[in-house]
Amino acid sequence: MALITYREALRHALAEEIQRDENVVILGEEVAEYDGAYKVTEGLWKKFGDKRVCDTPISEAAFIGMGIGASMLGLRPVMELMFWSFATVAWDQIVNNAGFVRYMSGGLINCPIVIRGPANGGTNVGATHSHTPENMLANIPGLKVVCPATAYDAKGLLKSAIRDNDPVMFMENTLLYGEKWEVPEEEYVIPLGVADLKREGTDVSLIAHGRAALTALKAAELLAAEHDISAEVLDLRSIRPLDEEAILRTVRKTHRAVLIEENKPFCGVDAQISSLLMEKAFDDLDAPVLRISAIDAPAIYSPKVEVKQLPRPTDVVAKVLSLF
Amino acid sequence: MEQTVTAPDFASSPINQSLRPEDKLRFLREMLRIRHFEQAALKQYSAGKMGGFLHLYIGQESVAVGTVSLMGSHDHVITAYRDHGHALAVGMSMNECMAELFGKVTGCSKGKGGSMHFFAPDKNYWGGHGIVGGQTPLGLGLAYGLKYKGLKGAALCFMGDGAVNQGCFYESLNLASLWDLPVVYIIENNQYSMGTSLERSSAFRTCLAERAAGFAIDWDTCNGEDLYEVRAKAQVALDRAHGQSRPTVLEIETYRYYGHSVADAKHKIYRSEEEIERYKQDHDPIRLWKARLLTEGVLTEEKYEELDQASRTEANESVQFAEESPIPSDESITEDVYFEVDRQTTAGRTGRHFFN
Numbered sequence: 001m002a003l004i005t006y007r008e009a010l011r012h013a014l015a016e017e018i019q020r021d022e023n024v025v026i027l028g029e030e031v032a033e034y035d036g037a038y039k040v041t042e043g044l045w046k047k048f049g050d051k052r053v054c055d056t057p058i059s060e061a062a063f064i065g066m067g068i069g070a071s072m073l074g075l076r077p078v079m080e081l082m083f084w085s086f087a088t089v090a091w092d093q094i095v096n097n098a099g100f101v102r103y104m105s106g107g108l109i110n111c112p113i114v115i116r117g118p119a120n121g122g123t124n125v126g127a128t129h130s131h132t133p134e135n136m137l138a139n140i141p142g143l144k145v146v147c148p149a150t151a152y153d154a155k156g157l158l159k160s161a162i163r164d165n166d167p168v169m170f171m172e173n174t175l176l177y178g179e180k181w182e183v184p185e186e187e188y189v190i191p192l193g194v195a196d197l198k199r200e201g202t203d204v205s206l207i208a209h210g211r212a213a214l215t216a217l218k219a220a221e222l223l224a225a226e227h228d229i230s231a232e233v234l235d236l237r238s239i240r241p242l243d244e245e246a247i248l249r250t251v252r253k254t255h256r257a258v259l260i261e262e263n264k265p266f267c268g269v270d271a272q273i274s275s276l277l278m279e280k281a282f283d284d285l286d287a288p289v290l291r292i293s294a295i296d297a298p299a300i301y302s303p304k305v306e307v308k309q310l311p312r313p314t315d316v317v318a319k320v321l322s323l324f
Numbered sequence: 325m326e327q328t329v330t331a332p333d334f335a336s337s338p339i340n341q342s343l344r345p346e347d348k349l350r351f352l353r354e355m356l357r358i359r360h361f362e363q364a365a366l367k368q369y370s371a372g373k374m375g376g377f378l379h380l381y382i383g384q385e386s387v388a389v390g391t392v393s394l395m396g397s398h399d400h401v402i403t404a405y406r407d408h409g410h411a412l413a414v415g416m417s418m419n420e421c422m423a424e425l426f427g428k429v430t431g432c433s434k435g436k437g438g439s440m441h442f443f444a445p446d447k448n449y450w451g452g453h454g455i456v457g458g459q460t461p462l463g464l465g466l467a468y469g470l471k472y473k474g475l476k477g478a479a480l481c482f483m484g485d486g487a488v489n490q491g492c493f494y495e496s497l498n499l500a501s502l503w504d505l506p507v508v509y510i511i512e513n514n515q516y517s518m519g520t521s522l523e524r525s526s527a528f529r530t531c532l533a534e535r536a537a538g539f540a541i542d543w544d545t546c547n548g549e550d551l552y553e554v555r556a557k558a559q560v561a562l563d564r565a566h567g568q569s570r571p572t573v574l575e576i577e578t579y580r581y582y583g584h585s586v587a588d589a590k591h592k593i594y595r596s597e598e599e600i601e602r603y604k605q606d607h608d609p610i611r612l613w614k615a616r617l618l619t620e621g622v623l624t625e626e627k628y629e630e631l632d633q634a635s636r637t638e639a640n641e642s643v644q645f646a647e648e649s650p651i652p653s654d655e656s657i658t659e660d661v662y663f664e665v666d667r668q669t670t671a672g673r674t675g676r677h678f679f680n
Contacts, residue, residue: 025472051472057502062461062495069402069465069479072450075472092458093492105443105451106434107660141661141678164671165663193675241675272679 001182009151009183010040010116010172013158014078016187018044018052021076024162026053027067028080028117037082038118038177060086064115065093068167071113072101078162084119084171085131098167099142114161116170119147120211121262121299122310123174130299132263134209135272137169138240144168144192145239147210151181153237156190164192173211193241197250201232204256204320207247207273209236212260212311219260219316229320239269247273248281255286256323262310265293287323292316335616337556339394345622349631351393351551352617355385355610356635358409361418364639365408365425369586373647374425376438377585381409384578386609387512388413390554391480394562395448398470398477402450402463404484405440406512406580414447418642428649435652436660456517457483457490460509464496467507471569478506478565480558486517486525488532497539497573506565508558509536511575512548518584519594533575541571548578549607552616579603 004012017024030037032045032055045053056063060081067077081087087094094115101109121130138145144166148154154172161168198213199220206216213235220231234250236243251257257277259270270291277289295309334340362380369378381388388409392401395414403410411421416432424431425439432442442452450466453459463481470477487493488511500507511532517525526532536543542564546557554576561572581600583591592600604611617623664672 057495057498059495059498061492062464062499065458065461065492065496066465066468066499069450069462069467070469070472071465072445072462073400073466073469073473075469092455093461096455096458097453097462101451102663103660104433104437104441105445105660106432106436107663107666108433108443108445109450110663112663141658144662160671165669191674192671193677238675241677242679244676 001184003180004151004183005178005180006151006154006172007038007040007177009155010158011042011044013155014041014044015047017159017162018048023074023076024078025051025075026078026080027056027063029056029058029082031055031080036080038174040177041080060090061093064090065097067113068093068097068101068111071111072109076112076162078114078116081115081117083129084117084133085129087115087133088131094137095140099140103142110165111167112165114158114168114170116158117172118174119171120173120175121294122306124301124303124306126301127298134169134171134239135263135267135269138269142167144241145171146192146237147171147239148237149176149210149213149235151179152183153190153196153235155183156188157192157237159189160192163189168192171210176211190237192238193243194237195243195246196235196237197232197246198235199231199233201230201254203230203254204258204323205232205234205250205254206258206260206316207234207236207250208260209239209269210262212262215311215313216260216316218313219320222313222317223320227317227321229324231320244276247276251277251281252284255284257285257289258316258319258323259289259291260311260316261293263293265291265296268293290319290323292319334550334552334556337552337559339555339559340552348617348622349627351389352610352613352623353631353635354389354413355613356632357418357638358385358388358412359610360635360639361412361421361642362408364643365422366582366586368425368643374427377405377587378425378439379406379585380580380582381406383581383603383608384512384514384548385409386551386554386613387510387548387576387578390551391510391558394555394559395480396477398475399562400448400450400466400470400477400479401482402459402466402479403452403482404456404459404487405452405454406484407440407442407452410482411442411444411449411452414444414449416442416444416447416449418638419645422642422646423649426646426649427651428646429652429656430645430649434656434660457487457493459483460487460490460493460496463507463509464500464505467500467505468503471505476566478508478562480508480510482510482512484517485511485513485515485522485532488535489526497536497541497571500571501539501541504569505571506569507571508561508565509571509573510558511573512578513575514578514580516584516595519588519590521594531575533573536573541573543573543575546574546576548576549609549612551609551613579607
């Protein structure tokens with residue numbers, strides 16, 4: 001199996017879907033001639049031309065709304081946000097138009113759009129560029145939200161997202177773009193709504209999404225090596241739809257759950273998971289469900305401090321140890 | 325030497341010269357249908373038969389009827405929340421519209437959209453949008469979609485004068501011009517953005533449409549009370565969209581007799597009773613069209629009465645239809661949220677989509 005970067009995996013997914021469906025078009029700032037602000041779309045414009053890969057002005061409200069309008073007519077636009085942070089200026093379009101047009105039309109209109117880009121902190125770009133809005137968008141019935149942690153997941157999930165007939169908010173991570181994973185040459189897709197058990201264990205379930213799933217994996221290694229604790233790591237991959245069965249399965253197996261996310265704690269995704277466990281796994285739990293989130297403040301710039309604002313493997317280890 | 329300036333008679337423009345008497349009567353009938361539909365809706369709203377807001381189009385009928393009458397098979401319409409007129413003009417039935425107002429399952433949106441959210445994609449009608457200016461990027465997207473698919477069509481994107489100060493409208497104008505997209509932005513200038521007059525809400529020299537010049541977009545203004553003029557000027561914009569794939573901003577002066585919505589209790593405070601009366605007497609599009617057709621010999625008073633009565637009857641029957649229709653089931657609250665779930669596709673059956 002080839003070892004490729006997260007970035008390349010996304011690019012391969014885009015190229016394959018452009019070739020598969022004539023209605024797929026990539027739109028966004030610097031996606032074409034500049035080869036992508038983070039080089040996800042590198043080479044695609046040269047290969048597929050102006051019609052399929054198209055640079056937009058810095059005008060998120062208009063071009064995201066434009067993509068939504070075009071999707072109503074049957075196109076499958078894949079819109080790049082240079083940062084998911086910039087979704088705030090297109091919020092009305094994403095929430096009211098992509099999210100609700102199907103509902104308000106009584107199911108007459110659907111909106112097969114993908115909006116993708118990085119949504120992460122940890123890169124010293126300050127609070128305005130470090131948003132992780134998966135919880136906010138998953139709060140909107142009508143939208144789907146996906147947060148892949150690896151190259152393999154990124155490729156398979158993006159292909160599913162593009163083929164999906166509902167609007168999918170696809171959240172990547174700039175810190176992962178250059179990381180490599182094994183990705184098969186042959187075509188595959190990963191359905192939305194299926195979590196991935198990334199490490200088996202017996203003593204505690206670490207449940208996470210996005211880059212936090214990798215943090216959980218590192219923590220699991222430390223727990224095994226230094227504390228003789230066998231941690232299971234469940235990567236949600238998809239926030240909405242949510243793989244509730246996988247969450248319950250792992251917790252019923254280990255009887256302990258620590259939830260990790262790089263988002264802020266208040267009404268975060270893990271608040272939802274925690275509520276789910278309270279309701280459906282109460283009798284299976286041997287300890288309270290604990291959470292680790294980003295420290296509850298806007299993303300700090302100072303590089304040496306920002307690393308401490310996001311959950312680190314040692315934070316996870318400490319939290320797990322508090323359960324034993 | 326004194327010069328007499330004669331207003332051009334748009335009846336003689338090519339698009340109007342080709343009209344047959346039955347077309348002209350059809351326009352009259354369509355305007356009357358909108359008016360009587362809304363008058364019936366107002367009565368039912370006042371009787372507590374519907375919730376939410378009711379933004380009436382009465383006084384502006386010539387704009388929707390005139391522009392929609394020009395649509396070909398690849399021309400599309402999208403508008404804001406004052407959307408009943410456009411809905412009826414594209415051919416939606418009074419029954420489905422009235423039932424939607426009543427929140428009934430037989431409504432065009434199954435009772436899920438309400439007054440501001442009528443849709444009929446089979447008639448190229450894409451809503452019905454509640455957020456001021458929010459439909460302007462969607463209209464752009466319809467035009468983009470048409471161009472992408474190589475179809476010779478246009479998106480008619482309607483908006484009020486209150487929407488022109490929303491940022492996404494200007495972002496859309498920039499893209500429309502930059503990418504040569506066949507979109508026609510039609511500003512229905514009814515002089516008031518809710519309770520704030522044009523003068524108190526918008527900065528301009530001569531009109532709102534001239535702002536388009538900054539984006540190298542052709543623009544024009546239009547007297548909306550004259551259906552001939554509406555058609556003539558909208559046709560220029562459509563020709564530009566079809567022939568050159570270029571956008572237009574067309575500002576159509578018009579007037580609403582009722583408040584911003586029926587809940588707008590102050591609409592006789594921020595404007596005078598006399599002003600409203602003057603529009604009704606001297607600028608009413610139906611009254612003027614009727615007079616025009618009588619002069620042309622196309623219409624008789626008897627025929628007018630017949631059309632007027634037929635529209636009234638149709639409106640009353642739509643009230644009865646709405647009254648008798650069932651409300652949506654409780655289960656339907658979570659239907660039409662996700663395509664994949666509704667169709668029970670593999671994707672729709674994978675993972676949890678709803679969290680109650």
